[in-house]
Amino acid sequence: MEYIVLVISAVLIKNILLAEYLGNCPFLGTSKRMDTAVGMGLAVIFVMTIATAVTYVVQHMVLVPLNLGYLQTIAFILVIAALVQFVEMFLRKFAPPLYVALGIFLPLITTNCAVLGTAILCIRRDMNFPEAVVFAIASASGFTLALILLAGIRERLEISNVPRALRGTAIGLIMAGLMSLAFFGFVGVDGSLKEFIQN
Amino acid sequence: MLSAALFLLVLGLVASVALAIASRAFYVWEDPKVLAVTDALPGANCGGCGNPGCASAAEAIAAGLASANICVAGGFEVAQAVGEIMGQRVEEREPxxxxxxxxxxxxxxxxxxxxxxxxxxxxxxxxxxxxxxxxxxxxxxxxxxxxxxxxxxxxxxxxxxxxxxxxxxxxxxxxxxxxxxxxxxxxxxxxxISEYVTDECTAPCQRACPTGIHIPGYIREIRNGNYEEAVRIIKEKCPLPLVCGYICPAPCELSCRRNFVDEAVAIDPLKRFVADHEMTTGKHIDPYKCTDNEIKIALVGGGSEGLTAAYYLARLGYQPTILEAKPELGGILRYVIAEDRLPRNVLDHDIQGILEMGIEANTNVAMGRDFDVCSLLKDGYDAVVVTSGGFDSRKILKPEQERYDAAIPGLFIMLDLLTAFSQREEIHLGKHAVIANGGLKALELARKCRDMGAEIVTIVSDQPLSTLPVDFHDTKVLAEEGIEVRASATVAAMRGIGERMDRIALEDKDLTGDISKKRTIIDADTLIVPAGRLPEMAFVHAAGKPETEGERVRWQTIETFRTFPKGGGYGILSSPEPGRISDSSAVVKSILSGRRLARAIHQNFTDGTITPIPNLVWEAADILDVTEVNGVNPSERQCPTVSDVEGDSKTAWIFPEEYPGLDEPAARQEAERCLQCGLICYDKNT
Incomplete structure (x- = not known):
């Protein structure tokens, strides 16, 4: 039951893009077209899940026993970067269609702050391993949801009469802000959901 | 501090070793050519080559599925770079x-x-x-x-x-x-080689012009005072602008939308004005030309059709040579049309302009006397085009004779026959007469032929039955009279022995589908045609000399192919659109047929098959048009029309050389009258 609350919280309430404001670069960079947005979203789900699982292990089996907790950020970056490279090679050999579909997005995610952020958030919130994995999948799904929504809006904007000064990234940022405001409406839903489940 | 540094060193080492092993274990062989070709391509991912992007185009090139010059965006340089990587020779493609x-x-x-x-x-x-x-x-x-x-x-x-x-x-x-x-x-x-099709924007005058000159275009240039560009626009479709300016019957003016308001724009005098301007400057304005190729083509006949075909072939890059039997080029324009109507210096100017496109012309050489098709092909020509045009081709040349005086046996000209009937002369007609394209007179003539002794008369028309007069429709009644009607057909070939014709082949006008089933052969011994022009069957001569005195020789017209025979070899091609070829009734029509000939030759050398253009604009085509013109102020035509003969305010010009043509202010004012029509649009403020 807590997993349901965890998923709803990660997707809608504490959306990694719209509430945590992580990963703004791909949010604006890959939301111009729907097919790019879908590809990027799937790649993020894939990487974020694996990266969170691996960094969880690194944190609890290496950093904590060695008492090197302060090296968390730099160690995670290194691990995630190597992992993405590894996954790229693996996919290329054993799943060429998946590589063709996700290929150009994988290097983009190597140093993505949303991926690193999710990995660190799991540690900070003292989650156990299954919770961390579910949280990563849910966060990435939230990322994908926001990205696809924005891509839909921006495709419509493309054929609308936008004032010249606001065309391009400017109107994209305004739309992202408006979406963030809309998602703000979900705040508090998790508390009442928790109560509802407990009763 | 030390432990932190050590830890990161170890972590980095582990990661790099793992990646090194993985890169070996998961190695995928990639063609280095693909990478090189990808780098050589522009990387715009425009999709112009038909592949989803430059990377997949590079894969296709490396795999040999695409040629090195598929990139349309990169042009010749990119194609050469790609060709170098792939070790292929690249030919330049037309941009x-x-x-x-x-x-x-x-x-x-x-x-x-x-x-x-x-x-x-x-x-x-x-x-x-x-x-x-x-x-x-x-x-x-x-x-x-x-x-x-x-x-x-x-x-x-x-x-x-x-x-x-x-x-x-x-x-x-x-x-x-x-x-x-x-x-x-x-x-x-x-x-x-383009022709107008029904689903594009054309003005009524453009559609009415047999050669399809972009009339609103050149009048707009006259308005702007840009006469050279106006001549260039005319020359895109018509190599004889000045000749047309003098003698064209100007069917375009009948379709002019100004007729709804006042009088047609003086389209033809305006053409003459800019063409006169070209002549007075003394320099020929050349239209654009494609890159030259090595293909040599011989054109037999130097009339307007042959000149036009040569002009277009030269513009397409071929090397045409005109072979003319008469001492000078021009055909009917020079030897038939009165000099009062068409001054010879005008004709010479236009012909010179055509020859300057890169055409060789030999005069005083006649087919059958100085050369024949086989000798031309042996001389290195890749194709021979017969543009004998509108001269009387009843007269044929026998090899042993110097004069053209032997007729095809059994062939009568309708006018000769009607004259003979009215003079009550005795004419011996055969048993089965065929009347080709007789028009409305055909039925009357057919009945007279029956009176003169013909047992069966077949009327052949290239028009469908529905467009013929109602008298032709009751085939049963006509059959009782001994008259047969064959609609949508043309005469394709003739055969005979000695001084007698014995067979005529008829062919359906619609040649789509199985061509071999479209031909019927009838045993006829008389052929009656409206004029002495049989352009498709010219240059018939008896097949060989008789061995002994009095022996009769079997003869037949040259068999032609509608499409080039497969597997190469020799073949004589004729228009895939029978009935659509020029009737030689006006110079503009022969210009159209000359251009189509050039198109057919070009198709033959590029695609290997000759196909008619679908949805061509022609007179009966169903095209959106306007039936009234609003918001246009009447203004006076700057040039007299024939109807002014009756009026007394203006002089009528009967001979063009007496009519001095429009002067510059009048031409500019006349050009302002043009409505610059599109399909249904026109300029309402004029």
């Missing part, structure tokens, strides 16, 4: 560029409603096909501009796309993006 035909943007064209939705052409077309009344009009919302990866398109002030030819690479992305099929890719070759 293409984007082109639109619509000339009245939203705001100037007739609307059916005001569109205020999403600013995208595809969205606008979903609502009743767009806000314009015209079905082929540009919507002007710029889907083509968005599709262009090279910044070569922009929407201009008049809501129409403007092409920047210095940037356009001819990738075709705009063509795919346009929901109205208005944007097209054209190359110079395609422009030279």
């Amino acid at each position: 293409e560029f984007s082109w639109t035909s619509c000339s009245y943007g939203v705001g100037n064209a007739e609307p059916i409603f005001s569109y205020n939705g999403a600013s995208d052409c595809h969205a606008a077309v979903m609502l009743y096909g767009g806000s314009k009344l015209c079905p082929v009009g540009c919507i002007g919302l710029g889907s083509c501009v968005k599709a262009c990866q090279f910044g070569a398109l922009a929407i201009g002030d008049d809501n129409l796309p403007v092409v920047d030819y210095s940037r356009c690479v001819g990738c075709g992305a705009c063509v795919d993006a346009c929901p109205k099929n208005i944007v097209a890719l054209v190359s110079q070759t395609r422009r030279i």
Whole structure:
């Protein structure tokens, strides 16, 4: 039951893009077209899940026993970067269609702050391993949801009469802000959901 | 501190070793050529080659599935670079560029409603096909501009796309993006051999002109005082502008929309004005030409048809040679038309302009006497084109004779026959007579032939039965009279022995499908034709000399192919559109047939098959047009018409050389009268 609350919280309430404001670069960079947005979203789900699982292990089996907790950020970056490279090679050999579909997005995610952020958030919130994995999948799904929504809006904007000064990234940022405001409406839903489940 | 550094060192080492092992274990072989070719390609991912992007195009090239010059955006240099990587020789391909035909943007064209939705052409077309009344009009919302990866398109002030030819690479992305099929890719070759089709924007005068000159275009240039450009526009479709300016019957003026208001624009005198201007400057204005190739073509006959065919072939890059039996070029224009109507210096000027395109001309050489088709092919010509045109081809040349005086046995000219009937002369007709293309007189003539002893008379018409007069329709009654009607057919060949014709082959006009089933052979011994012109069957001569005195020789007309015989070899080609060829009744019609000949030859050397153009604009085609003209002020025609003969205020000009032509102020004023029509648009403020 807590997993349901965890998923709803990660997707809608504490959306990694719209509430945590992580990963703004791909949010604006890959939301111009729907097919790019879908590809990027799937790649993020894939990487974020694996990266969170691996960094969880690194944190609890290496950093904590060695008492090197302060090296968390730099160690995670290194691990995630190597992992993405590894996954790229693996996919290329054993799943060429998946590589063709996700290929150009994988290097983009190597140093993505949303991926690193999710990995660190799991540690900070003292989650156990299954919770961390579910949280990563849910966060990435939230990322994908926001990205696809924005891509839909921006495709419509493309054929609308936008004032010249606001065309391009400017109107994209305004739309992202408006979406963030809309998602703000979900705040508090998790508390009442928790109560509802407990009763 | 030390432990932290050590830890990171170890972590980094582990990661790098793992990646090194993985790169070995998961190694995928990649063709280095693909990478090299990808680098050589422009990387615009325009899709002009048909592949989804440059990387997949490179894969296709490396795999041998595509040729090295598939990249349309990169041009010849990229193709050469790719060819070098692949070790292939690359031939230059003709550049293409984007082109639109619509000339009245939203705001100037007739609307059916005001569109205020999403600013995208595809969205606008979903609502009743767009806000314009015209079905082929540009919507002007710029889907083509968005599709262009090279910044070569922009929407201009008049809501129409403007092409920047210095940037356009001819990738075709705009063509795919346009929901109205208005944007097209054209190359110079395609422009030279193009004909108007029913679903493009054409003005009524353009459609009425047999050669299809862009009349509003050259009148617009006259308006702007740009006479050289006007001549260039005329020469795109008509190599004899001055000759046409003097003797063209100007069917275009009958279709002019100004006739709804006052009088037609003086289209032909305006043409003569700019062509006169060209002659007075003494310099020939040359239209564009394609790159030369090595193919040599012989044209037999130096009349307007042969000159036109040679002109277009030269523009397409071929090496044409005209062979003319008479001492000078020009054919009917020189030897038949009175000098009062067509001054010879005018004709010489236009012919000189044609020859300057790179055409060789030999005069005083006659087919059958100095050369024949086989000797020409042996001399290195790749094709021989017979452009014998409108001269009387009843007269044929026998090899042993120097004079043209032997007729095809059993062939009668309708006029000769009617004269003979009225003079009650005795004429011996055969048992089975065929009347080809007799028009309305055919039935009357057929009955007279029956009276003169013919047992069966077959009337052949190239028109469908429905368009013939009602008298022809009751085939049963006619059959009782011994008269048979064959509609939508033409005479294709004749055969005979000695001084007697014995067989005539008829062919269906519609040659789509199995050609061999479209031919019927009838045992006829008399053929009656309206004029002595049988351009398709010219240069018939008896097959060999009789061995002994009095022996009769079997003869037949040359068998022709409608498409080139497969597997190479020799064959004589004739027009795939029987009945559509020139009837030689006006110089403009022979110009059209000359251009079609050039097109057919070009197709033969490029595609290997000759195909008619679908949806051609011709007189009976169903085309959207206007039936009234509003908002146009009447203004006086600057040049006398024939009807002025009766009026007493103006002088009538009977001979062109007496009529001095329009002077410059009058020409500019006359050009202002043009309504600059499109399919249904016209300039309302004129």
